[in-house]
Amino acid sequence: xxxxxxxxxxxxxxxxxxxxxxxxxxxxxxxxxxxxxxxxxxxxxxxxxxxxxxxxxxxxxxxxxxxxxxxxxxxxxxxxxxxxxxxxxxxxxxxxxxxxxxxxxxxxxxxxxxxxxxxxxxxxxxxxxxxxxxxxxxxxxxxxxxxxxxxxxxxxxxxxxxxxxxxxxxxxxxxxxxxxxxxxxxxxxxxxxxxxxxxxxxxxxxxxxxxxxxxxxxxxxxxxxxxxxxxxxxxxxxxxxxxxxxxxxxxxxxxxxxxxxxxxxxxxxxxxxxxxxxxxxxxxxxxxxxxxxxxxxxxxxxxxxxxxxxxxxxxxxxxxxxxxxxxxxxxxxxxxxxxxxxxxxxxxxxxxxxxxxxxxxxxxxxxxxxxxxxxxxxxxxxxxxxxxxxxxxxxxxxxxxxxxxxxxxxxxxxxxxxxxxxxxxxxxxxxxxxxxxxxxxxxxxxxxxxxxxxxxxxxxxxxxxxxxxxxxxxxxxxxxxxxxxxxxxxxxxxxxxxxxxxxxxxxxxxxxxxxxxxxxxxxxxxxxxxxxxxxxxxxxxxxxxxxxxxxxxxxxxxxxxxxxxxxxxxxxxxxxxxxxxxxxxxxxxxxxxxxxxxxxxxxxxxxxxxxxxxxxxxxxxxxxxxxxxxxxxxxxxxxxxxxxxxxxxxxxxxxxxxxxxxxxxxxxxxxxxxxxxxxxxxxxxxxxxxxxxxxxxxxxxxxxxxxxxxxxxxxxxxxxxxxxxxxxxxxxxxxxxxx
Amino acid sequence: xxxxxxxxxxxxxxxxxxxxxxxxxxxxxxxxxxxxxxxxxxxxxxxxxxxxxxxxxxxxxxxxxxxxxxxxxxxxxxxxxxxxxxxxxx
Numbered sequence: 001x002x003x004x005x006x007x008x009x010x011x012x013x014x015x016x017x018x019x020x021x022x023x024x025x026x027x028x029x030x031x032x033x034x035x036x037x038x039x040x041x042x043x044x045x046x047x048x049x050x051x052x053x054x055x056x057x058x059x060x061x062x063x064x065x066x067x068x069x070x071x072x073x074x075x076x077x078x079x080x081x082x083x084x085x086x087x088x089x090x091x092x093x094x095x096x097x098x099x100x101x102x103x104x105x106x107x108x109x110x111x112x113x114x115x116x117x118x119x120x121x122x123x124x125x126x127x128x129x130x131x132x133x134x135x136x137x138x139x140x141x142x143x144x145x146x147x148x149x150x151x152x153x154x155x156x157x158x159x160x161x162x163x164x165x166x167x168x169x170x171x172x173x174x175x176x177x178x179x180x181x182x183x184x185x186x187x188x189x190x191x192x193x194x195x196x197x198x199x200x201x202x203x204x205x206x207x208x209x210x211x212x213x214x215x216x217x218x219x220x221x222x223x224x225x226x227x228x229x230x231x232x233x234x235x236x237x238x239x240x241x242x243x244x245x246x247x248x249x250x251x252x253x254x255x256x257x258x259x260x261x262x263x264x265x266x267x268x269x270x271x272x273x274x275x276x277x278x279x280x281x282x283x284x285x286x287x288x289x290x291x292x293x294x295x296x297x298x299x300x301x302x303x304x305x306x307x308x309x310x311x312x313x314x315x316x317x318x319x320x321x322x323x324x325x326x327x328x329x330x331x332x333x334x335x336x337x338x339x340x341x342x343x344x345x346x347x348x349x350x351x352x353x354x355x356x357x358x359x360x361x362x363x364x365x366x367x368x369x370x371x372x373x374x375x376x377x378x379x380x381x382x383x384x385x386x387x388x389x390x391x392x393x394x395x396x397x398x399x400x401x402x403x404x405x406x407x408x409x410x411x412x413x414x415x416x417x418x419x420x421x422x423x424x425x426x427x428x429x430x431x432x433x434x435x436x437x438x439x440x441x442x443x444x445x446x447x448x449x450x451x452x453x454x455x456x457x458x459x460x461x462x463x464x465x466x467x468x469x470x471x472x473x474x475x476x477x478x479x480x481x482x483x484x485x486x487x488x489x490x491x492x493x494x495x496x497x498x499x500x501x502x503x504x505x506x507x508x509x510x511x512x513x514x515x516x517x518x519x520x521x522x523x524x525x526x527x528x529x530x531x532x533x534x535x536x537x538x539x540x541x542x543x544x545x546x547x548x549x550x551x552x553x554x555x556x557x558x559x560x561x562x563x564x565x566x567x568x569x570x571x572x573x574x575x576x577x578x579x580x581x582x583x584x585x586x587x588x589x590x591x592x593x594x595x596x597x598x599x600x601x602x603x604x605x606x607x608x609x610x611x612x613x614x615x616x617x618x619x620x621x622x623x624x625x626x627x628x629x630x631x632x633x634x635x636x637x638x639x640x641x642x643x644x645x646x647x648x649x650x651x652x653x654x655x656x657x658x659x660x661x662x663x664x665x666x667x668x669x670x671x672x673x674x675x676x677x678x679x680x681x682x683x684x685x686x687x688x689x690x691x692x693x694x695x696x697x698x699x700x701x702x703x704x705x706x707x708x709x710x711x712x713x714x715x716x717x718x719x720x721x722x723x724x725x726x727x728x729x730x731x732x733x734x735x736x737x738x739x
Numbered sequence: 740x741x742x743x744x745x746x747x748x749x750x751x752x753x754x755x756x757x758x759x760x761x762x763x764x765x766x767x768x769x770x771x772x773x774x775x776x777x778x779x780x781x782x783x784x785x786x787x788x789x790x791x792x793x794x795x796x797x798x799x800x801x802x803x804x805x806x807x808x809x810x811x812x813x814x815x816x817x818x819x820x821x822x823x824x825x826x827x828x829x
Contacts (some may be wrong), residue, residue, distance in 0.1 A: 067785050069783075072777070104786075104807045104809040107785065110786070132808065135808055138746065214780065252780045253783070254781075255780075255784035260789075260791075285796075286797065289796075379812075383812045387800075390814070498778055499812075500782065500785065500812075500814075649812055691806060
């Protein structure tokens with residue numbers, strides 16, 4: 001067995017069932033010294049932290065939550081390999097810390113019984129004692145430690161209780177011997193394991209046992225056998241299983257029977273279970289999971305969440321807008337007139353400012369979704385949604401990744417790791433970008449605020465603008481359901497997937513975890529604004545600024561502008577207010593005309609007019625076409641491009657508290673003087689953005705998670721086609737209805 | 740209330756019924772889990788093992804059941820069927 005090590009660095013592995021507070025413990029132990037990365041070749045997050053205890057450095061490895069150490073996927077194989085010290089990128093663990101919830105010790109000890117067979121010292125950290133006691137469960141810690149033969153430490157990581165005791169127990173365990181292997185399995189089974197182990201040199205006994213219990217291609221892959229040896233091994237295993245079945249110990253049932261028998265003996269008399277009272281939270285849960293009342297609450301929760309995003313974000317958005325406006329004004333008055341002035345004021349400040357203003361909405365949405373998830377409510381929502389999802393060939397498990405995609409598709413795609421079936425996972429990944437992510441909010445908000453009348457019904461409880469926004473989210477959802485249905489019947493054919501999920505206990509969301517997620521997303525968004533959007537803003541500005549009108553073309557226009565200015569001057573001296581107003585309008589028109597002529601003449605104008613025939617059926621002009629094209633790397637770019645095109649630094653009337661870009665798009669005109677945007681045009685732009693895959697980062701994460709470019713390519717193609725068709729139908733039908 | 744009934748002893752044989760027939764609040768002991776081998780093994784690992792006491796919290800498909808202090812939701816369909824033994828007395 002492993003001998004006590006006196007090296008200066010220890011590796012401590014954390015394992016446990018999902019929802020046991022393992023990650024909270026990891027966070028409490030490692031504090032800010034955390035690193036996340038990926039194990040090469042698989043999609044398991046590699047979370048490591050550092051602790052210094054008694055002058056010794058501990059490398060803490062947080063492994064994904066699991067119910068069993070039976071590798072069913074390459075991802076689960078990583079956990080087993082780390083624990084057995086079979087990976088090159090993580091040193092073999094000196095101590096394994098098993099995290100178990102006191103309230104369901106029985107099931108948690110199943111995993112502990114497996115950990116005890118790995119030949120490493122094990123320490124059991126017991127969490128959620130308070131919740132267990134509420135349920136009438138009392139655990140005699142000393143007696144349990146005695147029965148299991150390993151240290152057991154009750155902890156409360158959020159309050160920081162028991163951490164020192166845990167560290168001391170780990171220190172002692174690491175300096176001691178590994179526990180003797182348990183004799184859990186029946187005699188016949190152990191004999192077969194011994195016999196098989198003799199034919200497999202250097203393979204840990206635990207893996208030999210697993211091979212005998214259930215077929216696992218991932219373990220076989222790791223043995224480095226050639227095809228003949230592998231076939232021979234399979235034959236030996238098959239023969240052994242038959243012998244075992246005849247002896248009345250069928251695989252794989254023998255494992256659960258034997259382990260739970262061991263758990264039963266270990267907990268007998270140690271865990272006292274009082275009368276489980278029906279508490280208020282149970283009654284609330286019954287309402288929240290009832291198909292009718294639960295669904296109504298779910299709709300209400302989502303409605304409140306999304307309207308809160310709008311109402312709470314309003315004030316900080318106005319501050320940000322005011323801040324960028326002040327900077328823009330300072331630039332345009334301080335710097336000399338010319339390209340540099342225009343680049344900074346009209347390009348960078350207008351472009352980046354137009355996007356950064358949406359930071360409050362995104363942060364609030366992420367925060368609210370994090371609260372819903374941390375509290376345990378999202379698992380209930382997944383349960384409720386299973387009834388609906390199963391009709392589209394998916395299970396309730398796909399709901400949480402899809403819902404988090406309303407905040408951002410990237411964590412959504414990563415959250416699909418919890419879906420076991422490959423086809424279900426791929427289907428979910430392919431429809432995720434149809435969920436309206438927070439980067440689409442800027443587009444929706446801008447156009448809704450500008451063009452959808454602020455009517456309200458039922459004493460202001462229901463607002464037309466809110467309904468329009470809801471409709472945009474629904475467009476994505478309905479299309480996603482249809483796409484899932486089609487995919488599950490064609491490319492990814494398969495029956496209704498399995499749905500098994502634990503319902504975590506309700507708990508107060510940890511503010512640290514919620515704030516951390518908000519900061520992470522805010523940082524991503526701002527660094528995007530500082531790099532891609534910054535660069536695209538400059539490029540768009542350049543394409544729109546150059547080439548300038550030639551002196552010959554500009555001369556008559558400038559002459560007209562000067563005449564208008566003189567007339568205005570004359571009217572002012574005359575003092576007739578009507579004449580002043582008329583002259584001012586004339587001057588404004590001339591200026592608009594010059595700006596329009598310059599834009600049409602620019603590179604962007606030429607490119608835009610070249611693609612105009614393609615976007616005209618959608619009701620768009622060349623400016624919208626060009627801005628949409630520029631937004632393919634990241635969809636929020638359209639807002640910054642519109643900011644540059646309509647140069648919000650200038651001239652927008654200062655009445656009311658409307659944001660400046662909103663006014664700019666409201667007053668945008670076509671060359672013939674008709675307004676650029678009508679309600680059908682605004683809707684058509686919104687539908688296009690609702691359905692289009694304009695996000696390079698999402699496509700990249702789809703590639704990483706699926707390991708092939710095929711899937712992102714399929715997603716991009718089908719979504720672009722759908723977006724075009726959707727926008728076309730919206731504009732054409734909308735125009736018919738309105739005229 | 741059936742839920743308050745003491746758990747049946749090992750020698751008492753109650754009626755074996757599919758878990759999906761339990762009403763909210765009723766409980767039983769897991770007798771047999773049949774279906775897809777992998778799924779059955781997974782359910783057993785999660786504690787749906789012979790002799791475990793389960794009680795129905797939210798019937799339907801999927802259903803929520805209580806099992807040793809935690810709640811498990813799963814869809815009872817052709818992939819896996821769980822049979823439970825009702826307490827003999829009822």
